[in-house]
Amino acid sequence: MTATRLAGAWQRLLSYGVLLLLWELASLGADPRKLPSPQIVAGVLIDAIADGSLPYHIGVTLGRVALSFVLAMAIGVALGIAMGQRPRLDRFFDGWLVLFLNVPALVTIVLCYVWFGLVEAAAIAAVALNKIPNVIVTLREGARALNRDYLEVAEVFRLGRAKTLRHIVLPELFPFIVAAARSGLALVWKIVLVVELLGRSNGVGFEIGTFFSLFDVAGILAYTIAFAAVIQLIELALLRPLERRANQWRR
Amino acid sequence: MAPVSELLVDIRLKRFPAVGQAPTVIAIQSLQFTVRSGEFVCLLGPSGCGKTTSLNIIAGLDRDFEGTVALPRAADRPRPVIGYVFQTPRLLPWRTVEENIALVLDPAQARSGIVDELLKATGLAEFRQTYPERLSVGMARRAALVRAFAVSPDLLLMDEPFVSLDESTAERLRALLLEIWQARPTTVLFVTHDTREAVQLADRVIVLTPSPAMVQSIVAIDTPRRDRAAPDVAERLRRLIMPAAPAASA
Numbered sequence: 001m002t003a004t005r006l007a008g009a010w011q012r013l014l015s016y017g018v019l020l021l022l023w024e025l026a027s028l029g030a031d032p033r034k035l036p037s038p039q040i041v042a043g044v045l046i047d048a049i050a051d052g053s054l055p056y057h058i059g060v061t062l063g064r065v066a067l068s069f070v071l072a073m074a075i076g077v078a079l080g081i082a083m084g085q086r087p088r089l090d091r092f093f094d095g096w097l098v099l100f101l102n103v104p105a106l107v108t109i110v111l112c113y114v115w116f117g118l119v120e121a122a123a124i125a126a127v128a129l130n131k132i133p134n135v136i137v138t139l140r141e142g143a144r145a146l147n148r149d150y151l152e153v154a155e156v157f158r159l160g161r162a163k164t165l166r167h168i169v170l171p172e173l174f175p176f177i178v179a180a181a182r183s184g185l186a187l188v189w190k191i192v193l194v195v196e197l198l199g200r201s202n203g204v205g206f207e208i209g210t211f212f213s214l215f216d217v218a219g220i221l222a223y224t225i226a227f228a229a230v231i232q233l234i235e236l237a238l239l240r241p242l243e244r245r246a247n248q249w250r251r
Numbered sequence: 252m253a254p255v256s257e258l259l260v261d262i263r264l265k266r267f268p269a270v271g272q273a274p275t276v277i278a279i280q281s282l283q284f285t286v287r288s289g290e291f292v293c294l295l296g297p298s299g300c301g302k303t304t305s306l307n308i309i310a311g312l313d314r315d316f317e318g319t320v321a322l323p324r325a326a327d328r329p330r331p332v333i334g335y336v337f338q339t340p341r342l343l344p345w346r347t348v349e350e351n352i353a354l355v356l357d358p359a360q361a362r363s364g365i366v367d368e369l370l371k372a373t374g375l376a377e378f379r380q381t382y383p384e385r386l387s388v389g390m391a392r393r394a395a396l397v398r399a400f401a402v403s404p405d406l407l408l409m410d411e412p413f414v415s416l417d418e419s420t421a422e423r424l425r426a427l428l429l430e431i432w433q434a435r436p437t438t439v440l441f442v443t444h445d446t447r448e449a450v451q452l453a454d455r456v457i458v459l460t461p462s463p464a465m466v467q468s469i470v471a472i473d474t475p476r477r478d479r480a481a482p483d484v485a486e487r488l489r490r491l492i493m494p495a496a497p498a499a500s501a
Contacts, residue, residue, distance in 0.1 A: 149337070149339070149341050150341065150343060152312050152337075152341075153335075153337075153341050153343075153355075155311070155312055156310050156311070156312065156333055156335040156408075157333075157334075157335070157354075157355035157398075157402065158332075159354065159355065163354070167343070167346070167354055168343065171343070171345045171346075172345075174345075246345075249344055249345045249346075249347075249382040249383075249384065250344075250384070
């Protein structure tokens with residue numbers, strides 16, 4: 001297993017190397033202002049790290065990602081389980097869910113800023129609202145398939161609601177929670193950038209907006225690469241081990 | 252241990268509503284019986300006659316019926332405690348044997364050492380840290396047995412717990428069940444379709460009619476359990492329970 005994982009890591013490294021090479025080749029013939037070479041971008045990246053601006057903005061953005069992610073997961077998991085287990089609730093709110101799933105992220109963001117002002121809470125709420133419907137849909141699927149057998153065990157032995165939720169429902173739904181978290185992280189950080197672009201005065205999205213007005217493609221690429229790398233790191237260092245730990249009982 | 256009252260079952264009607272093409276089914280009609288405190292009673296009936304349904308009603312899992320059920324309860328307990336051994340072990344796969352049992356215990360029971368004692372008695376002591384998927388079928392059933400006894404139930408419900416096991420494993424588990432039950436007496440209602448199993452285990456056998464379930468006959472078995480293994484005794488008891496059944500059939 002470790003051997004295949006190692007092979008996988010090498011393949012991934014190779015594929016990134018090829019991408020870098022293609023970029024290098026493309027930049028040779030292009031206007032460096034439109035497509036700067038990897039070396040230029042690397043230079044910008046190093047400078048931005050050295051003067052502390054990149055770590056600061058990434059930190060601010062990560063804080064927003066974390067807050068809205070946790071909020072969206074908590075609310076989405078709760079509503080998803082409720083709708084999955086109660087058909088009447090599900091029928092009633094299903095229409096709302098379809099509606100919210102189809103509201104463009106931009107609309108939610110603009111409305112939140114209009115209604116609540118250009119404040120931090122509005123930004124967090126806008127991101128969470130965008131993500132909640134996806135979490136609900138995933139968790140509802142899981143909750144519909146909950147094994148009656150285990151719930152009966154809980155009922156006969158009188159575990160009570162809290163223990164049943166914690167020790168039976170949530171562990172059984174864990175694969176669905178991880179799936180929602182995976183796709184959630186990817187979605188949330190992209191929306192956070194838009195929120196920052198439209199109504200915040202710091203964070204990666206704000207910086208990219210500034211670079212855009214200055215036509216600084218190297219800056220845009222440097223921030224994007226840095227931030228995508230950080231998100232990838234979170235996925236590898238946090239979500240994957242969590243998933244492995246929760247699945248250790250599987251044969 | 253405080254005295255325990257008896258189990259009174261009076262199910263007047265249990266209907267399963269029509270679903271799609273399937274018509275309404277009357278599963279139980281006028282099923283009345285009593286299980287005395289500390290008694291081991293087998294509910295014997297053909298497959299699909301409503302035995303599991305009646306157990307689920309008694310356990311409180313199915314409240315959609317007409318009639319009443321009064322559960323046995325120790326005088327010092329606020330409400331009756333039920334142990335249930337299902338047809339399949341129903342151990343949570345994400346918890347070890349030990350964690351599965353600990354989940355259903357209250358803190359006092361968890362501290363009492365009862366789990367250690369039961370795990371030892373069932374030969375599961377070395378498997379307490381094992382996840383259910385790594386247990387053999389027989390071991391998983393034993394773990395389910397431990398879980399049900401560990402709560403010190405006022406009433407132990409068992410729904411064909413040894414079905415679909417090979418006969419020698421089932422035989423060992425029946426002996427083990429009697430051993431534990433004699434060490435920790437409780438009121439037992441054991442559902443089975445196997446007359447031999449009922450002969451071996453029960454103080455009294457309640458024979459049910461084919462669906463809808465009603466009481467056909469009630470047979471008390473006074474022969475001590477250790478004498479029931481002899482073939483002629485077993486055959487006599489079997490005929491006592493199932494007079495119409497041809498000789499030597501199950």
